[in-house]
Amino acid sequence: MLARVRAYLSADRADAIIIPSNDPHFGEYVQKHFCIRAMLSGFDGSAGTLVLTLSEAALWTDSRYFIQAEAQLKGSGIDLMKIGVEGVPDIVSWLNARFDDGCRILLDGALISAAEYASYNKKLNARVVGIADPFDEILSEREPLYFETVILDPESFSGLSVAAKREMVFSGDPADLRICRILTRCDDIMWLCNIRGSDIDYNPVALSYALVFSDKILLFACKEAFEEAALEYLASQQVEILPYASFYDVCGEMASDESIHFLSPASSTSMRLESIFADSRHFGYESRSEGEVAYRKSIKNPVELEGFCKANLLDGIAWCRILKYIEDNIETGTLNEYSIAQQLIEYRGESPDYRGESFEPIVAFNANAASAHYSANSDEEAAVVTAQGFLLMDTGAQYPFGTTDTTRTIPLSELTPDQIADYTAVLKGMIQLSMASFIKGTTGYQLDILARQPLLSLGRLFFHGTGHGIGHYLCVHEGPQNIRMDRDSGVALLPGMVQSNEPAIYIEGEYGIRTENVLVVEPFTENEFGTFYRFETLTLVPIATSCIDREQLGDECAQWLNNYHRRVYEKIAPHLNDEEAIWLKNKCRPI
Amino acid sequence: MLARVRAYLSADRADAIIIPSNDPHFGEYVQKHFCIRAMLSGFDGSAGTLVLTLSEAALWTDSRYFIQAEAQLKGSGIDLMKIGVEGVPDIVSWLNARFDDGCRILLDGALISAAEYASYNKKLNARVVGIADPFDEILSEREPLYFETVILDPESFSGLSVAAKREMVFSGDPADLRICRILTRCDDIMWLCNIRGSDIDYNPVALSYALVFSDKILLFACKEAFEEAALEYLASQQVEILPYASFYDVCGEMASDESIHFLSPASSTSMRLESIFADSRHFGYESRSEGEVAYRKSIKNPVELEGFCKANLLDGIAWCRILKYIEDNIETGTLNEYSIAQQLIEYRGESPDYRGESFEPIVAFNANAASAHYSANSDEEAAVVTAQGFLLMDTGAQYPFGTTDTTRTIPLSELTPDQIADYTAVLKGMIQLSMASFIKGTTGYQLDILARQPLLSLGRLFFHGTGHGIGHYLCVHEGPQNIRMDRDSGVALLPGMVQSNEPAIYIEGEYGIRTENVLVVEPFTENEFGTFYRFETLTLVPIATSCIDREQLGDECAQWLNNYHRRVYEKIAPHLNDEEAIWLKNKCRPI
CATH class of the missing domain: 3.90.230.10 (Creatinase/methionine aminopeptidase superfamily)
Structure with missing residues (x-):
């Protein structure tokens, strides 16, 4: 598998690729589909970053996983880099020792926050290039995404309608501004839409994105997976369901609409998402670092x-x-x-x-x-x-x-x-x-x-x-x-x-x-x-x-x-x- | 007295003057010489700011002093502005309601931190102009500055020589940099130089400034007030005493010396001081907000x-x-x-x-x-x-x-x-x-x-x-x-x-x-x-x-x-x- 990734790098004239552990939703648990680092390295601990060059491979993980990673990486040709151990270089130093400013390093822009990306680009000699997830093509054995049944979280449990939650979330904003809140965290979306899924271990969430307005919500998810009661309820609450995969495209189409002010939480805005709005003067971070929806969600009714x-x-x-x-x-x-x-x-x-x-x-x-x-x-x-x-x-x-x-x-x-x-x-x-x-x-x-x-x-x-x-x-x-x-x-x-x-x-x-x-x-x-x-x-x-x-x-x-x-x-x-x-x-x- | 200040404003074509309560050393207590606000207004509480225009006067103070200020301002023609009380404008709003961007407001640049000055200039419509203390000329009845005896604080009490303290203060700096630390707080200077004065109530300090190098100290103070033992000791510790009043001039002369890196604590750098170094690329704030000397001073030996x-x-x-x-x-x-x-x-x-x-x-x-x-x-x-x-x-x-x-x-x-x-x-x-x-x-x-x-x-x-x-x-x-x-x-x-x-x-x-x-x-x-x-x-x-x-x-x-x-x-x-x-x-x- 490493060879196929290297072939991809060669074809793209890139020198290296950084492969982190998370998914585009910045949650704690990740569907197998997104576990590319584990797939390529054999190391399946929850935290680790793989860096692959045309001739080398190294994996950084923390002390919780030193023993496990050592065992699982044995014979893989991947060097274990123990974070925090004296003499072990961090990713930036390791890359800078190998690549200068003529080089290109790839990184899936949906898997890294805009802030981390900026930090990489500042510290690395080589240029970091954000790409879209390339592994569907490269790794035929990759686990497919799956979307399990999405159920209604009835108001008898959630305590509030979606409309009431929407109103609460927008209540602090200036009345004359048309605001669109961008949500990439699945649990924020589940809470706001009164739904639950089971796409991820332990967390009852459905893979999804959302664009939230004061009067409607565009929910990007797998509509086929929703039970009837959920579909009916969401329709009654001005929630429109669009295909999960169309999220970035719809953002791209809307980005040029200057009548809308886009807000995204700093902590869950990916480099890919931010780059879509790079030309818009109407994009900014939420004043609360995890966003207004996460804040309101934290205060239980x-x-x-x-x-x-x-x-x-x-x-x-x-x-x-x-x-x-x-x-x-x-x-x-x-x-x-x-x-x-x-x-x-x-x-x-x-x-x-x-x-x-x-x-x-x-x-x-x-x-x-x-x-x-x-x-x-x-x-x-x-x-x-x-x-x-x-x-x-x-x-x-x-x-x-x-x-x-x-x-x-x-x-x-x-x-x-x-x-x-x-x-x-x-x-x-x-x-x-x-x-x-x-x-x-x-x-x-x-x-x-x-x-x-x-x-x-x-x-x-x-x-x-x-x-x-x-x-x-x-x-x-x-x-x-x-x-x-x-x-x-x-x-x-x-x-x-x-x-x-x-x-x-x-x-x-x-x-x-x-x-x-x-x-x-x-x-x-x-x-x-x-x-x-x-x-x-x-x-x-x-x-x-x-x-x-x-x-x-x-x-x-x-x-x-x-x-x-x-x-x-x-x-x-x-x-x-x-x-x-x-x-x-x-x-x-x-x- | 107010009339004389107004005459000064007229002559200078200024529209208003802001008169704070502190002295140029940013200490808690202030010599009478610097109590201009109290002198002009009659209100002698420790905190208050007087603003004088050609036709009006107002004094801002906090709730500790409402009763006292009310009594002391009676009949003075000065309006009491109770800070924090609903409906009472702050200084900025009050000034903006009166003066637009063609107007000039004066302020002694030694009495305000560079950060506060920047904030005034950002929020005020009128231009704030930093001036040198004008009141010696205007107010003949002003109390003169006084300099009481300066004594040696012997090493048997202070525990360390001036040389040892200097070495400690500079120990964290890069060896190849010639650094000059600017001190305006009198207590920092007393500690560093192993001396004590009695120029200020309750605080055994002498009015002074200092420019501190790793190998010597320029101490700006009233040399005549020093007892012999102190003079001898200071000479032995590479402390040179220059006239108190020459501090800003010496700073001005040294500012163009590009071989020196000047460091000043953010919290005690006045607008006047900072403006002296405005053209120098070799001036910056200490990394600790109160500076390295205050930090070392706080850790008692x-x-x-x-x-x-x-x-x-x-x-x-x-x-x-x-x-x-x-x-x-x-x-x-x-x-x-x-x-x-x-x-x-x-x-x-x-x-x-x-x-x-x-x-x-x-x-x-x-x-x-x-x-x-x-x-x-x-x-x-x-x-x-x-x-x-x-x-x-x-x-x-x-x-x-x-x-x-x-x-x-x-x-x-x-x-x-x-x-x-x-x-x-x-x-x-x-x-x-x-x-x-x-x-x-x-x-x-x-x-x-x-x-x-x-x-x-x-x-x-x-x-x-x-x-x-x-x-x-x-x-x-x-x-x-x-x-x-x-x-x-x-x-x-x-x-x-x-x-x-x-x-x-x-x-x-x-x-x-x-x-x-x-x-x-x-x-x-x-x-x-x-x-x-x-x-x-x-x-x-x-x-x-x-x-x-x-x-x-x-x-x-x-x-x-x-x-x-x-x-x-x-x-x-x-x-x-x-x-x-x-x-x-x-x-x-x-x-």
Whole structure:
């Protein structure tokens, strides 16, 4: 296959091609059709960039994938470039060492943001040329695009009509301007159009683009895949469906219409899209970096929030069963990480509303949990789980009325003082953030330290974000707000925003601990000092108390935990059988 | 006087003049010589801008000064413009309503930053013309500039020679570049040159400018005012003293020297200074907004830190005496806010090292404390202090080895539940920030919430910063780092930075509570997770415990407070007489 790509380069007189990992929709997961880098290199981790020249090939990936990439690239003739390792050149240096300003480097312009493209062009000696996806011709074995059934997301779940959402999205714009919002992110489009698909793993979205006006929407998707109810509803809401493949052409036709102001989110405007509007003075970025639609989507309405509660209730029932199942079977030697994940899926499947997992389930035993994204995909890969140390489980599900995401770390035996201190610090951080009150205008960046302080006081820290937004029967990772320490999203937390809260600690080669609830921002009080918000917890899954250092946790956090457990028991117990209910009562005992 | 300024405007064919409040050194306090706005308007608050046209005059000030300005402007013919009040135009709108692009508006170019000047020129229809200070000619009654004695700040207090400081400041620059750092802030110059003056209230600085090279310093100051020891020392450290008034001329002469790269901090580069270098391609802003000297100055060396400890010990002794004095005399009816401040100054003065207050002392009884910067200047102005409610005292002192800043709120009677809850929340916030641990790279903006959380959980908040940097026998407010919620300084807290910690609550018409300690950042631990820092407390003044809600405070904070009080007692008691020591022992009892 590499030879065929090189033949293509030769025919085009190009010197190299850069092949990234994403698709033109800038989502987290990608259809196989777009996994060209994996296809060509054999390395199928989620992150990596392949660069191919006429005589060489190299693949850049980050530390999560060093071992996997090394194994999968063996014998491919592709050099592994370990990002961040001293002495390993980055893509720009590597290319500059080989190509000067007479050279041409190709890159699919739909797969790179305009900003990244500009940065490449500034730093590279050679010229970077944006091309349209060439691989349909080159790689006959390429997986075809597929478009699964698109269903209606009824207003009884979404809470608002498409017309009402459109009105909301355009409400802040000057009345005398005809604005067209360009959407390339599938989840934005699903939310706005009250539809759901299943073209991508874990994310219930249909591959699509949209051009959104205040009075109509042009939806670029596979019309044949839409169920009748969806077609009827969309027609009633001034949504016109055009062929998925015609998106760029229609943009090209409209670009010259000077009566329209085009707006696109900076973070999801591809170089290809921007080049279409290069001559238009009527094109600009949305003032919010992820755009107005993503912003409005992040603020859940009361109907959506009711759905989140229902989703967490159903998920809480399944979680209680899996936690009891593990406890009942831990001594048998028959449990492994994969079988536990499958068993949880089975429990979830007992609800007719279950629509699948919201991400690849993480069930990780002791040292395996020290990698934050470890996941075993089969019984063979999976570690046997015995009564020793910790088991970390981070899984979530899709329901038509909400998405869940929960992490629990389960003590399986007596623990060391360090393990107890770490477990308690992680939990205390999770609780301190849950208890936070804050004034209107506060961002997650300002609250983040509340979740980290107990770990920091032990001289320990985790390096991922503390919290991400969560979609409503959509992507489990959703912007634009977040709770992080490394950068400020600049987006204030507002009532209705649904947010994960997941402090953690990872001790390499030993164990990982993470405790995650999902929170929603709600109004607290309004007075002469201003408008105050706080969090309410949506998750309803018991938290192990046997390994808590009560003194380290402190009274305030203990009281929060006892109140939480009282609520978990009250909500979940009525849905359990007697034996399960007794088990849960014990788990929810005050400490 | 207004008539004479108008005559000057007429003669110059100008339409208006803008007169700000600051001096050319961009400090917090200003010599009378520069108080032109106060002189012309009669309004002598610290913040205000006067605009004078041929027929009108208006003065803009903020809400702190509405009442005072109203009184002082009465009958002056100057309109009061209340900043932030609905319907009140800002300076730009007011000027644009009067003057179009044929008009000229004058402004002393040394009193406005280049950035502010650019903003004026962009928004104003009329042309803004930068002029040199014209008031020596116009206002014969103007106070003359004065230059008080400049003394040596010996290395036994400063910890480093001027040469060593110079080397530190230039250590990050490319070796092949001849760099000249331009300093206009007097405290930067005092620190760098190991000298102190007393040209400005509360800030022990001499009026000065400097041009700093890696191998020498040109110091623009009044040489006649320097004591012999200072002159000798400066000569030995390659510091050449030139006349204060020659600064701009020397800059002008040097500007054309293309072998020199000039660097000036963005925040203290005046329009006048920048215009001198307008034609030079070798002029730019320092990469740190307050400049390299201010940054190095903020990181105190071990000798400076030892001095801070000594200063806080001396100040702690005086504080204990004033607290006991208030307690002993509260029932007599003889105490007032002013007399208490004077008594504290007297106690401080018992130490031969006392060099004066570090800012205008704040002693505020009940409702008076609800304005954060209230200060009574005489017995007549001051409220009588009786055994009722709270007394807030925020005062600090200058010692040759350090500067102090302490706030205590003293309960004078039984308090209401709200007062107890507020007092406890403020204290808890102060303690939570004191206990913080954090990873290298963390800014005050990220820690701020720790000090506010207990208040936020009551639906209350204070709106000033939580902490400011503190100079070493220099300005009590010092950058570039801070702890605030409204904006991120972008400056990470580093070991050696000295920082106030002063959460508060203000209930209008009722009371104000503020508790302030001074902290220094120190190393905590270094391990596989990174480099961790924490705070140590420098202040040694007991904190009232009688009005604490022990349950609300929590065990962790109570333990911190008990440890703190043990240390206060151990350090201070040996310097008190028996009666005082017994009193202190009681105040430091564990709760």
